[in-house]
Amino acid sequence: MKFKNLIVYWRTVLMVAEITLRHQWNDSFILFAIIVQPMIIAILALFMLRGLGGDYAMYVVVGSGLTGLWSSLLFISGNSINNERREGTLESLVAVPTPFEVIVFGKNLANVVQSLISMSSSYLLAALFFGYTLKMVSPLLFVGSVLISIFAFISFGLVIAPLFIIYRGIQQWQNAMEFPVYILAGFLFPIALLPAWTTPVSYVLPPYWAARALHETSTGAGDVEKVIFAWGMMLLFSVIDLFLASKLFKYMLYKARVDASLETV
Amino acid sequence: MQVWKRCEMKIFANNLRLFWQGTVLSYVALFAWFRPVTYAASKVLMPLAQIIFFTYLGSYATGKDSVDFYVIGNAIQITAVSGIFGVTFSISGDRWNGTLPYLFGTPANRMMMFFGRAFMHIIDGALGVVIALTWGALLFGVDFSQTNLSALGLTILVTTISTCGLGLLMGCLSLITANVMFVNNTVYFLLLIFSGANVALDTLPPWMQTFSQVLPLTRGIASARTLISGGSFAEVAPLLISEIGIGLLYGWLGYLLFKWFEIQAKRNGSLETV
Known part of the structure; x- marks a missing residue:
């Protein structure tokens, strides 16, 4: 996907995001993915990790919020093209002059931004129901980390959605892909606990770098250099993901046109 | 007398056939579109x-000594994948696929029809627990050398039946609500907290402990932990009796709701719209 398209079509991106938000707000599964599930995981983690001392509450708030972000990306953004097909709007979206990936970018923007509610709801849960005093150590760096994480998650989602369409076999593993990323990205416990051979896998996952940046800025566990490095990795992976997405979208649409299977891909 | 007995036998045979056909067909209908790879991914x-x-x-917080606690708790809780999702979808599938009016149009025994929906999921769920415990042994070194395996097998079966009882009740709720995925997922995740799979029940607030006691799985998980750590069948027998009782109660409540739904839907002409 070309960066230029995001600037040229910024109005379209925002409009698609707005419509997506309006559309999805009545979907109970989405409410589950972005509010209920992260809150239940937060409750579990708050009970399970309470032996670790005071700072873990903020760690749990951020980590459980990230689980909501990933689940939303996997199930909602991952199915975003499929859903258009089911509703019969895919042909129209492909036919309009706006590049199709720009439209999916807007949809992913809405999904990822609405998923941030999961972090807020976990924050309220820990503060109001568990009575923790939660202190953000580096608020400015945290906000910066959130913004870059949003971009990294959207870009990652742009790779997942066409992959699920082109290779249906991958989508069959969708249910089994939720917890592995919670584990490998270190959302709620450090990846140092895992066997050493899994570390390179964690390093190629954008959610891992997002978790690092957000944990380090919220709990003060890392210095500025480490945070900047995590930002750099997220931006690097975003560029790679956008490049891959452009190829995948081109191939997906070409294949759909050749096979005349746009509605049945 | 002979004629009466023959008649009873015929009714019994018919009900058995209905139970088996409902069992097999609902399971096949649910998984027919699945490929083995999808099944493997889910199960x-x-x-x-x-x-x-x-x-x-869990072991991040409490150390490696507690690994068994989490492996056993989650392995037994896995039965809820079949017990909650499988059973619910088997019942709600009739609504979504438009076959409910035909079912309610037949004079078939409702109890056989209803409980037949859960039978295959009991076998499937128990198999899922065995697979999960095998993972526990292979990856985390859970030791079964002191375990009374037949008692553990019975525990798995009883816990799966009781979870399917809750699934039958949830399945009936799916006949009166469109938000079945929301309800199912929420119940599944709440069981992770309240069943004691991941948090020791005595560390929960009193109201949560009370709630845990009216749920399936709670006693099944406690029983499995006792048996794997070398406990005897006599120690867990009271837990298993309570566990099966809770499951049957949920299943019975589900059956009553199923009957109520049929009466209301026929009375209001809302069989396909409720």
């Missing part, structure tokens, strides 16, 4: 990932 890898996640999370 083998997803449970494995859940066990790994909660075991690492």
